[in-house]
Every structure is written in structure tokens, then in C-alpha cells.
Amino acid sequence: MSERIIEFRDALREAMTQEMHRDPRVFLLGEEVAQYDGAYKVSRGMLEEFGPRRVIDTPISESGFAGMAIGAAMLGLRPIVEFMSWSFSLVAADPILNNAPKMLYMSGGQFGCPIVIRGNDGAGGQLGSTHSWCVEGMFSNVPGLKMAIPAFPDDAKGMLATAIRDDDPVFFLESERLLAMKGHVPEGDHYVPFGQAVVRRPGTDVTLVSFGRPVHFCLDAAEELAKEGISCEVIDGRTIRPLDIDTIVQSVRKTNGCVVVDQSWSFGSPGSEVAAQVHAHCFDDLDNHVMRVHSADVPSPYAANLEQEFLPNARRIAEAVRSALYVA
Amino acid sequence: MSSVTDPAPPVTSGGQPLAERTSATPKQLHEWLRQMLLIREFEVRTMQAYQDKKIGGFCHIYIGQEAVAVGCIAAVQHADPVVTAYRDHGHALARGMDPKYCMAEMFGRIGGCAKGKGGSMHMFDKPNNFFGGHGIVGAQTPLGTGLAFAKKYQDEVIDGGVNKHVTLCFLGDGALNQGGFYEAMNLASLFDIPVIFVVENNGYSMGTSIERGTSMSHRIIAKGEGCGLTGYEIDGMDVVNVYEEMKKVADIARAESRPAMVDLRTYRFKGHSMSDPRKYRTRDEEQHWETGDPITRLRDAMIEGGLIDEDGFKALNKDQKIAVREAITWAENSPEPDPSELHTDVYVEKFGPYTGTSQPQIVTDAEESR
Numbered sequence: 001m002s003e004r005i006i007e008f009r010d011a012l013r014e015a016m017t018q019e020m021h022r023d024p025r026v027f028l029l030g031e032e033v034a035q036y037d038g039a040y041k042v043s044r045g046m047l048e049e050f051g052p053r054r055v056i057d058t059p060i061s062e063s064g065f066a067g068m069a070i071g072a073a074m075l076g077l078r079p080i081v082e083f084m085s086w087s088f089s090l091v092a093a094d095p096i097l098n099n100a101p102k103m104l105y106m107s108g109g110q111f112g113c114p115i116v117i118r119g120n121d122g123a124g125g126q127l128g129s130t131h132s133w134c135v136e137g138m139f140s141n142v143p144g145l146k147m148a149i150p151a152f153p154d155d156a157k158g159m160l161a162t163a164i165r166d167d168d169p170v171f172f173l174e175s176e177r178l179l180a181m182k183g184h185v186p187e188g189d190h191y192v193p194f195g196q197a198v199v200r201r202p203g204t205d206v207t208l209v210s211f212g213r214p215v216h217f218c219l220d221a222a223e224e225l226a227k228e229g230i231s232c233e234v235i236d237g238r239t240i241r242p243l244d245i246d247t248i249v250q251s252v253r254k255t256n257g258c259v260v261v262d263q264s265w266s267f268g269s270p271g272s273e274v275a276a277q278v279h280a281h282c283f284d285d286l287d288n289h290v291m292r293v294h295s296a297d298v299p300s301p302y303a304a305n306l307e308q309e310f311l312p313n314a315r316r317i318a319e320a321v322r323s324a325l326y327v328a
Numbered sequence: 329m330s331s332v333t334d335p336a337p338p339v340t341s342g343g344q345p346l347a348e349r350t351s352a353t354p355k356q357l358h359e360w361l362r363q364m365l366l367i368r369e370f371e372v373r374t375m376q377a378y379q380d381k382k383i384g385g386f387c388h389i390y391i392g393q394e395a396v397a398v399g400c401i402a403a404v405q406h407a408d409p410v411v412t413a414y415r416d417h418g419h420a421l422a423r424g425m426d427p428k429y430c431m432a433e434m435f436g437r438i439g440g441c442a443k444g445k446g447g448s449m450h451m452f453d454k455p456n457n458f459f460g461g462h463g464i465v466g467a468q469t470p471l472g473t474g475l476a477f478a479k480k481y482q483d484e485v486i487d488g489g490v491n492k493h494v495t496l497c498f499l500g501d502g503a504l505n506q507g508g509f510y511e512a513m514n515l516a517s518l519f520d521i522p523v524i525f526v527v528e529n530n531g532y533s534m535g536t537s538i539e540r541g542t543s544m545s546h547r548i549i550a551k552g553e554g555c556g557l558t559g560y561e562i563d564g565m566d567v568v569n570v571y572e573e574m575k576k577v578a579d580i581a582r583a584e585s586r587p588a589m590v591d592l593r594t595y596r597f598k599g600h601s602m603s604d605p606r607k608y609r610t611r612d613e614e615q616h617w618e619t620g621d622p623i624t625r626l627r628d629a630m631i632e633g634g635l636i637d638e639d640g641f642k643a644l645n646k647d648q649k650i651a652v653r654e655a656i657t658w659a660e661n662s663p664e665p666d667p668s669e670l671h672t673d674v675y676v677e678k679f680g681p682y683t684g685t686s687q688p689q690i691v692t693d694a695e696e697s698r
């Protein structure tokens with residue numbers, strides 16, 4: 001493992017700069033990405049390094065600049081679009097959902113769309129209903145796109161580099177809550193292949209499956225439950241599309257229990273998809289049905305106490321695990 | 329010919345004595361001064377509370393722009409709808425929201441105007457015809473068209489009369505770049521809907537100056553003209569001027585049932601939000617605008633016109649400080665929302681985990697006092 005420790009946000013930047021040095025077709029555009037160094041300082045210094053032709057400040061015109069980037073991708077460029085927040089992608093819903101993921105199919109294979117769309121996703125900053133979207137539920141529904149959601153700094157770099165090299169559109173979901181997190185990140189080339197989940201904590205009694213920031217909630221819950229003698233295996237899915245169901249199934253066959261933790265709403269979500277697939281593959285292995293912990297099925301509230309209760313927090317996860325194991 | 333990225337020429341007003349440039353009564357002038365002082369003090373205390381972590385999330389301060397909300401809202405009737413973006417405390421207060429509900433909302437308490445569910449960016453006040461507080465840039469612009477549509481529909485289709493209302497829809501200069509705004513203007517023009525799009529042109533959207541983000545920034549009303557809206561350029565740092573000019577705009581929009589677009593030149597004295605170091609603009613520029621402080625301008629003009637003296641001003645300011653202090657105490661004493669509030673207000677009807685809806689205190693209090 002690399003000895004160097006950097007922040008999650010710096011790991012993201014390293015992936016972008018590394019790929020921009022390697023491939024002149026790669027460029028970055030979005031609100032405040034250049035002169036302001038990015039609203040969350042992910043692109044700090046990139047304007048200086050690459051100049052205004054490749055690090056482009058846009059107006060608050062998400063539909064316009066996302067569509068523009070998709071057009072550019074049709075002609076072979078490889079744009080990275082930063083949405084300050086995925087919450088703002090909703091005003092660009094048509095280009096990112098109706099154009100990017102369907103272009104290859106609609107053109108019968110003539111025009112692909114090698115674009116990366118990235119930005120902050122998820123609740124937790126008391127930003128209220130308009131600014132706290134977890135888009136993984138809504139957008140993972142769409143075939144033709146890939147969805148990556150790193151939970152650790154080394155994955156932030158390795159997965160973003162892979163996303164930029166990918167020939168298909170990648171929706172890359174970052175949590176603002178994790179940007180200051182520090183970790184070992186390899187210098188130089190580092191690619192994490194899509195569709196490969198990892199076991200973050202081995203265990204024997206139950207499998208916890210999660211994506212992105214809630215992986216940390218799972219690790220917290222596992223720590224608590226260990227004190228009660230319950231051993232949790234925690235799986236970080238890393239990409240939602242493609243979904244590495246094999247790693248999950250392997251683990252559930254061992255533990256005979258499964259709790260899926262997903263910060264999007266429960267109805268038609270990655271959580272419900274994982275549960276359905278586990279039920280299909282592990283029907284005879286399960287001691288209980290798959291349990292799910294999601295954000296509460298309500299718009300995200302502002303008040304601190306309500307928002308805490310809204311999130312799939314460690315307490316709610318531990319409750320679900322106990323219930324899955326028939327522990328009162 | 330100027331280029332599409334030239335800075336806008338300045339629009340200025342004032343100079344002459346108050347009596348010569350306004351029909352406003354001394355009582356009205358006092359009220360505007362009071363409102364601006366209230367907003368200023370409210371925002372100063374809001375910044376402190378944010379630093380003390382009593383307020384969370386994103387918080388956008390209105391200091392410097394007080395004359396816009398106060399002057400525009402004074403120029404319309406109380407029954408005329410008002411809607412704005414996320415920099416909304418000033419509009420809420422100018423519309424008549426008691427500061428205690430506004431502060432409690434930011435404290436995330438049950439006494440907040442939205443029971444603590446909305447936060448700083450999402451203020452709502454039904455009794456005062458204030459329709460939010462909208463966090464997504466430009467989101468309020470089609471809503472503004474819709475509010476004006478509904479008022480006209482009530483006046484004409486339901487009541488069988490003629491349109492009697494006008495809607496104020498505030499937006500930042502950054503919202504000029506949202507596609508939805510053009511659709512909102514086109515619809516308003518097409519259907520003769522009396523909505524006034526008031527662009528609070530403070531020259532910046534976050535760290536992007538208007539010249540860097542908006543084509544035709546030297547003459548943004550051209551964007552409205554493209555849809556057939558009459559455009560007006562107004563100095564937004566002088567509340568008397570804002571009122572006089574906006575009164576004309578509103579009277580025309582109401583009488584002719586037509587939309588309009590206003591470029592109100594103003595400046596936010598603080599950062600974009602609480603976490604903005606303001607490296608994109610110079611201290612010189614900030615000082616230039618600060619010398620045109622809308623509160624000082626009105627105070628000086630009123631002193632010159634013999635409408636207030638130093639002591640009177642101090643007393644008025646002190647009253648606002650007391651009002652805001654009381655609002656903070658009230659907010660602090662208001663309880664956190666009960667966890668069961670997570671599942672209220674999702675649907676009007678009760679079903680499953682959803683427990684229906686109920687009026688917040690801001691509404692029940694208003695009903696009681698009626």
C-alpha cells in the first residue's frame with residue numbers, strides 16, 4: 001500500500017489531472033471549477049495547470065453545458081462535467097438521461113458518449129429538500145449509464161481514473177461529507193476496475209452491503225454490534241452499475257443473512273435491486289429475508305435532529321441487523 | 329457598439345431632496361427605514377448564530393440589498409404574491425414575517441415558519457402571501473408566472489372581473505442563465521400574465537462576475553425584450569428610487585396585465601454564503617458600493633428633510649435590535665421538531681407511515697389574531 005496520505009478531494013483531482021496529461025481530449029467544465037478552484041476545492045489549481053481551454057467555468061446553465069458536453073463527446077472528446085451538486089442535475093435531466101445513456105443505442109452503435117458527470121451527492125449537511133438529493137435510486141434505473149460511488153480516497157482516485165477512460169457515460173457520485181477524509185492513495189497510475197465490490201470488514205453472522213458514504217455507517221454499526229458478539233461482514237459495492245452481485249452472493253452464502261444499506265429512498269432503489277437479486281440467488285441460504293435500511297421515505301428535512309433520524313444511520317442499521325438475526 | 333461582455337453602464341438616482349422626488353408620506357419613509365434596519369440587524373445576528381453553529385446548512389446574507397426587497401414590496405399590495413430565491417430573509421421580513429418565525433426556522437425549531445423543515449433557503453409565509461424561498465437557481469421563475477396566472481384566473485375566470493393583481497418574482501443575475509427563466513418569460517408574454525421579474529443584479533453569482541457568466545450583461549433587459557417584456561433599469565441602492573420606479577412598473581403591469589423585467593442594480597456586501605472568502609473581487613470595489621449603503625442614504629435624506637434626527641434614528645435602530653434579540657430568544661426556546669414530524673406534511677392524507685399535515689404556528693397565530 002502506498003505510504004502517502006492525502007484527502008479524498010485531492011485524490012479526485014489527481015485522477016483528473018493524470019488523465020488530462022495523458023489524453024488531450026479530456027477536459028473539465030462546470031460552475032466555479034476554474035477561477036474559484038471549485039465550490040468544494042476539488043479542482044484547485046487545475047486552471048493554472050491546464051489553462052482556460054481545458055478547465056472551463058460555465059454559467060449556471062446545467063442543461064446547456066451538460067448537453068454541450070454530450071455533443072462534444074459524440075464527436076470523440078472526453079468531457080468531465082462537474083455538477084456542484086447532483087441536486088442541480090435535475091434541471092439537466094433531459095440531456096443526461098435522454099441523450100447520454102441512449103446515444104449508442106439510438107444510433108445503432110454509431111455514436112457513443114464517453115462522458116463523466118461528477119459532483120456531490122447525498123444528504124447530511126442540513127441543506128434541506130432541494131439540495132440533498134441521493135440520485136442513485138432515480139438514475140441507476142436507467143440502462144446505458146454506469147454509476148460509481150467511492151467511499152474511500154484511494155477508490156476516489158482509482159475509480160475516477162477508470163471512469164474517465166471508460167467509453168460509456170459514467171455518473172460519478174461524491175459525498176461532500178467525505179471530501180476531507182484522508183487515506184493512503186497510490187501515486188501515479190491507479191485504476192480500480194468497475195463491477196468489483198470489496199469486503200471492508202470480514203465477518204460471519206450477517207452481510208452488510210452498502211455504497212458510498214453509508215459504507216462508513218455500516219462500519220460504525222459493525223463496531224457497535226461486535227461488542228454484542230455479532231460479527232458483520234461489510235461489503236462496499238463501489239459501483240452500482242455494474243453491480244458485483246457475485247461478491248455479495250458469496251458472502252451471503254457464508255453468513256446466511258443480509259442487510260442492504262442505501263441512502264436513497266427505498267422505492268425502486270439499488271437497495272431493492274440488491275435485495276431482489278440476493279433473494280433470487282440465495283433463497284435457500286437465507287435464515288431471514290433480506291432487510292433494508294434507507295433514508296426515510298420523506299423529503300430531506302432541514303432540522304438537525306430530523307435529518308439525523310432521516311439518514312440510514314448506524315443505530316438504524318444495528319436495529320435491522322438484530323432483527324435479521326432474531327435478536328430482540 | 330458595445331460587446332456582449334462589456335460591463336453595464338451605471339444607473340444612478342437621488343441627489344434632489346426627498347420631497348421633490350417622492351410622494352411617499354413621512355410614515356412610509358419611517359417604515360422603510362425601520363424595515364431596512366430590521367433586516368440589517370437580523371442578518372448580523374444570523375451570521376453570528378451561524379458561526380455559533382446554531383444555524384446549519386447554506387446561509388445567504390442580504391446585507392447591502394435591503395432597498396430592493398423593501399422598495400419593491402412597498403410598491404405592490406399585500407395581496408400581490410411574492411416569490412424569490414434562497415437569499416430570502418430580507419424578502420420574508422419586508423413582506424411582514426415576524427422575525428421570530430424566520431429565526432426559528434434557521435434554528436431548525438418547530439416554531440419556524442416551516443416547522444424547521446425548510447431552513448434558511450426555503451422560507452414560506454402563507455398569511456403574508458410569500459411563496460418561498462427556493463434553493464434551485466431559477467426554480468422560482470416559472471412559479472412566479474404560475475402565481476400571477478392563478479391571480480389573474482381568480483380575478484377573471486372565477487370572479488368574472490378584470491385582473492387586479494401583479495406578482496413580484498425576484499431572481500439573481502446568475503438565474504439569467506437558467507433555461508427555465510426564458511420559458512417562464514415566454515409563457516408570461518404569450519398569455520399576458522402580469523408577473524414582474526425583478527433581477528437583483530448584484531454583479532456576481534458566487535465567484536462569477538456577470539460579465540463572465542452572462543452574454544449581453546451590459547443590457548440584460550434585452551433578454552426580456554426578446555420575449556416581448558418591457559425592460560427597466562433601476563438603481564437598487566436607494567429605497568425611495570426603487571419604490572417610485574417600481575410603483576410605475578407595477579401599476580402598468582397590473583393595469584395592462586403584462587409581464588415586465590427589471591434590472592435592479594445592487595451589491596451584496598458580504599460573501600455569497602457563509603463560507604466565501606470573496607477573492608474574486610477587490611476591496612476597492614466593495615468600498616465603493618459600501619459608501620452607497622442604502623440605510624445611510626435614506627437616513628441622511630430623512631435627516632436633511634427634517635423627517636428624523638440623530639436621536640430618533642438611534643431609537644429606531646435600538647428598537648430593531650431589541651426585536652431581533654427577542655426573535656433569537658424565542659427561537660432558542662422553541663423546541664426541536666418531534667421525531668414524528670419526519671412523517672408529517674408528506675401527503676395531506678394519512679396513510680401508511682404518513683401522518684397527514686398540520687398548519688405551522690405562523691399560520692395558526694395569524695388566524696387567531698384575525
Ligand SMILES: Cc1ncc(C[n+]2csc(CCOP(=O)(O)OP(=O)(O)O)c2C)c(N)n1
Binds near residue numbers: 060415463
Ligand atoms: C440549478 C442550480 N445550480 C447551482 C446552484 C448553486 N448556486 C447557488 S446560488 C448560486 C449563485 C447564484 O447567483 P445569483 O443568481 O446572482 O444570486 P445571488 O447569490 O447573487 O443572490 C449558485 C451557483 C443552485 N442552487 N442551483
Ligand SMILES: [Mg+2]
Binds near residue numbers: 500529531532533534
Ligand atoms: Mg447575483
